[in-house]
Amino acid sequence: MDNYKISINQLKKECDLSLFDFNTTEEVEDWEGLIGQERAMEALKFGLSINRKGYNIYVSGLTGTGRNSYSYSLAKEFSKDKGKCKDWCYVYNFIKPESPKSVGLEKGQGIILKKELEKLITSLQNEIPKVLSSKTHEEKIDDIYKEYEFIIEKTVDELNKTAIEYNFEFEYIDGGLVTYPLVDGKPMSKQQLEKLDSESIKLLKEESSKLQSDTFDTIKKLKNEENNLSNKIEKLNKEIVKQTIEFNINPIKSILSSNEEVIRYLDEVKTDIIENYEKFKEEESEDNQLKLLQKKVDDKDFFTRYEVNLFIDNSNLNGGPVIKEINPNYYNLLGKIEYINQLGVLKTDHTRIKPGAIHEANGGYLIVQAKDILKSPYVWEGLKRCLMSDEIRIENVSKESLISESLRPEAIPLDIKIIIIGDYYLYQLLYTNDDDFKKLFRIRADFDVEMKRTEENMMLIAKFVSHHCKKDDLLPFDKKSIGKIVEYSSKLAEDQRKLTCRFNYIVELLYEADALGRSEKSSIVTEYHIEKALQHKMYRNNKYETKLHELFEDETLLLQTNGYEIGQINGLAVMDSGQYSFGRPNKITVSTFVGEDGIISIEREVDQSGSSYDKGVLILNGYIGDKFAKDRPLSLSASITFEQSYDIIDGDSASSTELYALLSSLSEIPINQAIAVTGSINQKGKIQPIGGANEKIEGYFKVCKAKGFNGDEGVIIPYQNVNNLMLSQEVIEAVKNGVFTIYSIKNVDEGIEILTGMSAGKLNEEGNYPKDTIYYFVEKKLDSFAQYNKEYE
Incomplete structure (x- = not known):
């Protein structure tokens, strides 16, 4: 089984400090731009450069990738060439008083x-x-x-x-x-x-x-x-x-002689x-x-007709406007008509027409969040109406019963570029269900969550740290601390070959490491401060994990980490508590008996499972049928469950784990309880990669540590996940000392051999499995089930 063990140098990819030709970030030029977002940057620049109808932009990506700040800064850059935006006024319409005139003037x-x-x-x-x-x-x-x-x-x-x-x-x-x-x-x-x-x-x-x-x-x-x-x-x-x-x-x-519209108004x-x-x-x-x-009131109302409602004043604006609307409800975005109460009656006039963000951004750029405009009533339809008609028309959405007079102001021509910032899900939702969205938002700038771990990008991280040191008055960071930040970035990306693009997490680490350095009167931030900051963050957020471990220790939650058991195995899941994710082991048990019901998931039967999990259970049926029932009917009833689990279970990462327990139950060959398993399978028995490999391994390691090591403990993961490993130094030391082992496998046969110490077995020329193999005992049991079932009938 040694050939399945992962070597020490595969457990984590350390940063090669020789790449950095500096001692502290004081010697490094800073970098203010985006890192690792070339595709999104090019898309945004292209979208902003096209002055055509329908070329508005949807910026997709996760929080922390720089999508908000970069969209704003680039729009500001492009706005410098937008010098022709107008001032807009609403004035009294002497011919049609209910329809105030919109008048455009030079800035x-x-x-x-x-x-x-x-x-x-x-x-x-x-x-x-x-x-x-x-x-x-x-x-x-x-x-x-x-x-x-x-x-x-x-x-x-x-x-x-x-x-x-x-x-x-x-x-x-x-x-x-x-x-x-x-x-x-x-x-x-x-x-x-x-x-x-x-x-x-x-x-x-x-x-x-x-x-x-x-x-x-x-x-x-x-x-x-x-x-x-x-x-x-x-x-x-x-x-x-x-x-x-x-x-x-x-x-x-x-x-104002150059404006014929104003001359006519005068x-x-x-x-x-x-x-x-x-x-x-x-x-x-x-x-x-x-x-x-009453005469004074009437005269005041009369003279209001000569007032000019300076609706949009761009007199102090250099270039075009760039507006970020943080609360885009209907009125904040599209404007409104205000009313005053006079003796119980609501009245209005042209001076009470108020602009929205779209008016303020006219001639420039408007940036809004997708979730905000979609959750506010009428906003999305109103925004589309403006973009499709190339004009902004102010209309209140509610009709008050006490309104004695209403207005229908003239529309204002619209010349604007809308930038919507949201996630992948909302983009797909809009693109799939709204045909107007396809016509109006033809550019998508997709911000990535990761980038390649190249020498150039690692150096850019150092420059990024240098920039924030100067910008935010942080202590200088030494070379080793930069190395730790690079490694932390890979861990966030869950890939030794990648670095995260979610730099908000990096900035948080910088601030917290700086605070620890200052508290210890240090002149620089070292790798010690980085590691301590990460430990502090984990300690602040891992209360639930600690409580869970206490339940394992006092055996409130049953989990066996030594010995051998039939039809019982330790699976691994990832729990998310907000700022902190951790691995949780679960006991999975399987019971097999005579019948024709196939494999039944108890979680599925009681509606405690998601569709991905249910799919994984159905794949088990396919695997067993393909392996053992090509020339005979499958006579089997089996029940599978996550013991002491009362939350919704989803994902197929436990499908291989469940299969091993099923094979153990059928073959009556016990499984080593010290080894936990994670991995998805297909119907042909190939192991498929899963997410959260680091959290799962470290989570199981902590439970084993609390219960006490016996030297057999370990975890089986898919071979594709080896590149995802960025394990803690404590786990690496345990593996180095031989008290904890991590295996990687490609198929079910390899996994069952590690767990039982017995070969899975391969079909010989006669089409039978060799004696004293797992599949031989499984086939023998299925034959006996079929015989019992036939006799019972």
């Missing part, structure tokens, strides 16, 4: 328009009342009145020439024409009218009607003159208001102020305080 002009409009309205609120009450203007109005009074006097004289024939007289009083009946050439008094009989009154009415008929055209002319008076005064007022506005608004037009403002100049006149005193208060 920096938005704040100019807003401030100039504020100054314009303030100025006109002072100047319009002044010009309307100026001496020159009042003189012109007096001339109009004098002309009107002359015409009135002349017209009344004309009327009275006709009226005298009917014994009536016209008089113009307080803007109205009044007729009086005459007696002896004088107007009849009230007392005289009251003394008239009905016949006389009837006669007066008849005469009055005739008079009205004869003087109709003259009276109409008088009414026209009254209207002309109002029109002349209105025209005169508007003309002087227009001159005042133009004097104040033309300088603003000169400043003309609309001018026209609206002329039509509503009365609102600018000085307030007359009002005795009723409630009416005065």
Whole structure:
């Protein structure tokens, strides 16, 4: 069995310190860029360089690979060439008030328009009342009145020439024409009218009607003159208001003359102020305080129409915007319309339109997390709608029953590159189930979790450490400590040939080793501090593992690590407690008996297993059938279980372990309980690699250490996992001293030979297995089962 033992130098790949031509990281130039992510970096650069619709980017990868920081820094770099982003304002729509206008301006002009409009309205609120009450203007109005009074006097004289024939007289009083009946050439008094009989009154009415008929055209002319008076005064007022506005608004037009849309808006403002100049006149005193208060509220609401909502102000922005939205709910991302409560009614206007992150990033780049936009209602559909239509339209998602007025603001053209950062699972979910996603996110930048362990990459790790020493004011790290960091990186990658790309774990180790070095007044960080930092981290997080070992020691959890047993074996699993993963041994037992039920997993029967585990159990059926039932029916019932296991079990890494226990039960050949096993199999008996080899070996080693070594303890792993070994120094020393052994195998035959000390057996020319081999005894037992089954039937 020695040929299956793994040699000492295969248990861990130590870092060759001769590769480093420095003593401490103070002598090493720092490195700020990404390491080992060439593919993702190229994809990101390519995606950012394409200014075409649909070339948004999905950045996939695990936390700690640099996907967030690099995406942001590269977008910032590309944004320097994005100098044409605009300011955006929302202004009142004088034609369609429910649809505020969106106005785009050159960067920096938005704040100019807003401030100039504020100054314009303030100025006109002072100047319009002044010009309307100026001496020159009042003189012109007096001339109009004098002309009107002359015409009135002349017209009344004309009327009275006709009226005298009917014994009536016209008089113009307080803007109205009044007729009086005459007696002896004088107007009849009230007392005289009251003394008239009905016949006389009837006669007066008849005469009055005739008079009205004869003087109709003259009276109409008088009414026209009254209207002309109002029109002349209105025209005169508007003309002087227009001159005042133009004097104040033309300088603003000169400043923003290059923007035709703004010029049109300013003309609309001018026209609206002329039509509503009365609102600018000085307030007359009002005795009723409630009416005065209401007038002030109404005036405030009215003057809001001239306010400019500086929606997006890029005046202080160099290049294009790069926005990271950490809370992309619907309103934070896509904007909203706010409301105020006035006397129990919700009201709004164009000044209450608020931007979202997509507006702020317009003309540049928006970075969001996939999980955030998918878990917030309406966000994903809203984002897609913007990208497909190339415009942003603000729409609140809820309708309040108390809203008295709603807005539908004009859309803003969209020019943006969206970078979504997420994991592989969400990418696959979107790509498989959302056709729009395929059209809109055509670039995927996939961040790797590992890189090759080359001399160049190991040196880059040293430069990475040097960079953080300078950036974060850490103690210098010596050469040996860098070697330990390289080895730790390989352990995280679970491969002697690889290094991890999840540098957040490396940074955590740097900080913690630095803290330990400082606590011991050391001037540098050494390998001792690295090892101590790793031990501290394990101690902080391995409480569950410690409690589990106590249960093994006091035999609350039964686990035999010596002697031989039939149908019983120690399997290995990995437990994850957050920041710490460890191996846990499990006793697996198999019972075989007469029947035709095949292999039954107790975990599967009670719904305590996952699909991968169930698949592994079914593979056992395939293996046994292929091996022993090609020329006869298989008569077998067997039950398999993980003893004292009450959690969900998944994965097929115990399938070979279960098979060994099954073969032991059938052959009645005992298994060495000191040796634990991990490994998956296929139906042909080939051993397949598994995950967590280091944790499983070290976990079993700790349990054996607690129970006491007898020298036979060890672990069997698939031969493909040898390159994954980065074992602790304690395990390596135990192997070196011969108290612990690690085996690697390629097939079931090799594993059962190690566990039982007996050859598995190979078919001879007659198609039989040799005597005193495992398969000979298995076949013999299956034959007896078949005979018993036949006799019973």
